[in-house]
Amino acid sequence: MTKPNVCWLIAVALVAASWAAGVFLYPTLPARIPIHWNIRGQVDGYGSKDWAVFLMPAMMLGFLGLFKILPWLSPKNFEVDSNKSIYLFVVLTTIGLFVYLYAVTMYATWAHVAGKDKGLDMGRFLVGGIFLFLALLGQCDGQDPAEFLHGDQAPLDPRQRPGSGTTRTGSQPGPWSRAA
Numbered sequence: 001m002t003k004p005n006v007c008w009l010i011a012v013a014l015v016a017a018s019w020a021a022g023v024f025l026y027p028t029l030p031a032r033i034p035i036h037w038n039i040r041g042q043v044d045g046y047g048s049k050d051w052a053v054f055l056m057p058a059m060m061l062g063f064l065g066l067f068k069i070l071p072w073l074s075p076k077n078f079e080v081d082s083n084k085s086i087y088l089f090v091v092l093t094t095i096g097l098f099v100y101l102y103a104v105t106m107y108a109t110w111a112h113v114a115g116k117d118k119g120l121d122m123g124r125f126l127v128g129g130i131f132l133f134l135a136l137l138g139q140c141d142g143q144d145p146a147e148f149l150h151g152d153q154a155p156l157d158p159r160q161r162p163g164s165g166t167t168r169t170g171s172q173p174g175p176w177s178r179a180a
Contacts, residue, residue: 007088008068011095015064018057018102025106026053033109041122043112056102060095067091086140097133104129 029049036045071080071087080087104125111117 004084004088007092011064011067011092014095014099015057015060018060018099019054021102021106022053022057025110028113029053029109030113034112035105037108037122039123041120043117053106056098056105060098060102063094063098064091067094089140090137093133093136097129100129100133101126 026049031049032046033049033052034043034045035047035052035055036043038044074080104122108117108120108122108125111120
């Protein structure tokens with residue numbers, strides 16, 4: 001099996017595991033479950049378990065479908081095939097973030113229903129997971145020879161773009177230089 005196929009298989013397995021967890025937990029949850037926590041980690045929003053349990057797995061499935069068609073939709077100058085390993089890493093990291101958020105949310109829901117959520121600091125779990133996600137994405141930055149993540153790095157000032165005929169040289173004073 002090739003590396004891209006393994007990555008997609010892992011992503012699909014993570015999404016399937018999230019759906020399975022939702023199906024497994026569904027009968028044990030009350031009709032109204034917590035879906036939002038404030039900055040202090042206290043529940044301040046509830047939702048019906050009919051949709052709330054499966055919202056995050058449905059979002060994961062939607063993102064997985066989006067990630068699958070993005071290479072087909074990408075413009076010619078932004079092709080994914082030349083940077084497939086970075087793209088697959090971003091796919092797995094993003095799906096991993098959704099799985100983590102879903103697991104933390106389901107654990108907090110279970111703890112709230114069981115009355116064991118006293119002292120449970122949801123903010124730390126959520127912020128920690130999001131920072132881990134950002135740190136992992138930051139690992140891709142130095143491995144981007146074709147500027148896949150950053151796009152074209154042309155200067156914003158048209159006079160400074162190569163080939164414009166008016167590119168500044170070191171001998172020309174810039175707009176912020178002092179007149180002697």
